[in-house]
Amino acid sequence: MNRLQKFVLGCAAAMLPFGAQAEEYRLGLITPPPHQWTVSATEAAAEIKEKTEGRVDILIFPSGQLGNESQMLQQLQTGAMDFAFFTLGEFANRNPNYGIFLAPYLVDDVAGARELLKGPTAQTLLDEMSDFGLVGFGWGMAGMRIIVTGETVDTVENLAGKKIRTIPFAPELAFWEALGAAPTPMPLPALYDAFANGQVDGMQIDVEGTWNTKYYEHAQSIIVSNHMMFPMAAVGSGRKWQGISEADREVIDTVFARKLDELVARYGEIDAKYKAELEATDVSVKTVGRDWFGAAIDAWYTEWREKAPMLVALEAEAQK
Missing domain, CATH: 3.40.190.170 (Bacterial extracellular solute-binding protein, family 7)
Known part of the structure; x- marks a missing residue:
């Protein structure tokens, strides 16, 4: 000095x-x-x-x-x-x-x-x-969770077998396993290249990250499901x-x-x-609700009310 x-x-x-x-x-x-x-x-x-x-x-x-x-x-x-x-x-x-x-x-x-x-x-x-x-x-x-995929997705069945980038924790992995997908944990900084080169077929993400990190450049479908916070x-x-x-x-x-x-x-x-920004691109943007996921969500709740007892109290707060 x-x-x-x-x-x-x-x-x-x-x-x-x-x-x-x-x-x-x-x-x-x-x-x-x-x-x-x-x-x-x-x-x-x-x-x-x-x-x-x-x-x-x-x-x-x-x-x-x-x-x-x-x-x-x-x-x-x-x-x-x-x-x-x-x-x-x-x-x-x-x-x-x-x-x-x-x-x-x-x-x-x-x-x-x-x-x-x-x-x-x-x-x-x-x-x-x-x-x-x-x-x-x-x-x-x-932001609320959406689904971004490299191939066109019209129905939840199209996600079967797809490698979907997730965060590596049990409740999120269980959700994707219930859908028949292959949840693939991966550090966020590695995701852009992995999606671009096909290491993963898609991701659970938000519209902010999808736009700012330009994941949409390698996507065919964006499912605005808002299925999780x-x-x-x-x-x-x-x-x-x-x-x-x-x-x-x-x-x-x-x-x-x-x-x-x-x-x-x-x-x-x-x-x-960012939803408006994505809708202005050439990528298909589709908005869906709970019914789109079929029986998998009810199955998730049955499992996790038992594994995580505080879920019941949180559900009661949400209903209010």
Whole structure:
């Protein structure tokens, strides 16, 4: 470090309140920079830095730069990493109750998902993040799930035997197995090339990712089914959390909670915007409902009400 760099660092430290110490923290997530999760994480980090007067500086690492979610979870548990926006995969594989948000047609739209993600069952599961050595800040989500395929799909029977990229957790795999497809877990950063070269025949995804990552360029069919919501958990390392002052913890908690709720609320508009963009392409875009999937959905519920007892309570909340 040269003299100028030392001088700049010294001036920055002098601007902090007496006794305070600036520290850099790392937030990892698997989504690319344009994705709304990454955008919201970046916005939250900037606000937290401002409101803590620079004491908490959260650096954002998108696109799995810090590893896949399994690797990042281990880093959070050891304190080698500080914050993350996670899909439910690593939690649902350890506790089936975390998979209940993926129940097909549990909600009709983003507005319904937003209410459930603020409800008592969601809060209970957030509090139980301590079982993983984590602190839970709140729930976000991506858009409602759709199906994108490289070949034309008219009926659910056309999906039989198709390799469909999924997230590697049990409730999602079970859904696709019930449809007779071959669910194929794969890291999100590898999906574009895998779809382009035929390693997978299709994917369960959202309209935002389909448009921004240009998966539609290699697609023949887009089935707008909106069959699942896709929650995200914002979490922090329990080990590192204890080292942050109470005042700064309150700022982090408050900013994340608000930004996550804003993120979920945006998805109604986001889904509508990108659906319109996709409908303007040459790809066939077909909207379907629950009946399109046949008996597979009822079979899924029969299995998962037993495997994940909290599903019944969540269904009751959804019906209200």
